[in-house]
Amino acid sequence: WIKAGVEYADGRLQVGAVVTDQRSDWSLAPVPEWVNSRICIRISRSGDALTIRASVDAEPLQLVRVVPLAPEAYAEAGPFVCAPTRSGLVVPLHAWHRTEPDHSLH
Numbered sequence: 095w096i097k098a099g100v101e102y103a104d105g106r107l108q109v110g111a112v113v114t115d116q117r118s119d120w121s122l123a124p125v126p127e128w129v130n131s132r133i134c135i136r137i138s139r140s141g142d143a144l145t146i147r148a149s150v151d152a153e154p155l156q157l158v159r160v161v162p163l164a165p166e167a168y169a170e171a172g173p174f175v176c177a178p179t180r181s182g183l184v185v186p187l188h189a190w191h192r193t194e195p196d197h198s199l200h
Contacts, residue, residue, distance in 0.1 A: 096161055097174070098146045099135050100128065109133075109148050111159040121159055125150070132188060138195035141165060145196075 098111040103122055107129050110122035131150045135158075138145045144163050147155035163169065173190055177183035 096137075096144065096146075098137060098148075098158060100125065100133055100148075109158055111146050111161070113159070113161050123158075136196070137171065138197070139163065139169065140195050140197050 095114050096111060100107055100109050102108070103110075106124050106126050108122040109125045109128070110120065112118055112120045128150045132152075134149045134152070134155070136147045136149075136155055138147075142162060142165050144161045146158040146161065148158050149155045171192075173187055175183070175185045175187070
């Protein structure tokens with residue numbers, strides 16, 4: 095499975111991805127300037143890879159990660175929000191779109 099998005103780690107907002115294929119790994123990059131902004135996560139499937147990109151406030155998408163995925167592999171996607179250590183988390187989801195992949199991303 096793959097998780098891509100923003101989360102708090104080490105006390106700062108980070109953009110990243112977790113990829114699990116028998117074992118998991120986690121990649122992160124700090125984006126403290128994204129706090130209280132509208133964030134876009136886009137994942138496109140092309141050939142044998144998923145390209146994960148993110149942006150804030152309609153700025154150009156930035157590469158987060160390229161993940162190998164067999165072309166014949168079945169995949170599903172959807173939004174997921176959680177707060178594992180405290181209650182009361184509120185996250186507005188402004189949109190969810192399923193579109194054709196953007197092959198120009200990779």
